[in-house]
Amino acid sequence: MAVMTTERPQMELDEFREIAIAAERRDVVLEFINGRIGVKPVPDGDHGEIIMWVLERCLAQRPDLRLYPEQGLQVANYRNGRAKPDGSLAPRRNFAGQGEWADPSGVLMVVEVTSYDTDANRRDRVEKPQAYAETGIPVYLLVDRDAGSVTVHSEPDNGRYESVVTLAFGHVAELPGPVNVTLETEELKEFIR
Secondary structure (H helix, E strand, O other): OOOOOOOOOOOOHHHHHHHHHHHHOOOEEEEEEOOEEEEEEOOOHHHHHHHHHHHHHHHHHOOOEEEEEOOEEEOOOOHHHEEOOOEEEEEOOOOOOOOOEEOHHHOOEEEEEOOOOOOHHHHHHHHHHHHHHHHOOOEEEEEEOOOOEEEEEEEEEOOEEEEEEEEEEOEEEEEOOOOOEEEEHHHHHHHOO
16 A cells, blocks of 8 residues: 655755745745745835944944845854845955855854844744854844844853843944944834834
8 A cells, every 4th residue: 555645845945046036026035944935025225224224333333344234154053054144244355255155253243134024033033043143153133123122142152142132222232242333223213114
């Protein structure tokens, strides 16, 4: 007697890449998670303004560093060991000569800005902090448009950040070493719905 299975074969990564390229022209971004396709909206203009806001403040206070948008990083135990943070703060030329999925060893901070989608909670508040801490990235800054706050994760140890400080927009956020940047977040109030 033959045994029937209802399990579908998983999609190959190359097949996913072809579909993802086509989807980008339709205002969505596809993610490949455990052999399945996930959909999230393309970042809006306010999302981009927030990234530029963080970039400007970091560059003004730390001209030796750069905030690299959407640089793929090799990370521990997250979506096949890959993440594309909204920004990666690292010394100038840190990613020169590296491919799409770079070694994160020179990264001092990653930045994520929440999108208005159903996966934001799991992705930005649960999975990514764990992956970035496991990878040893010193600081994870979450600009949470839903909550109107910034959360500074620091002191990665044993797969988690020991220090997690959340401040409502309007407060001053101190990004600890090795970043050493101060963010006056009042302006972020302009970029939430």
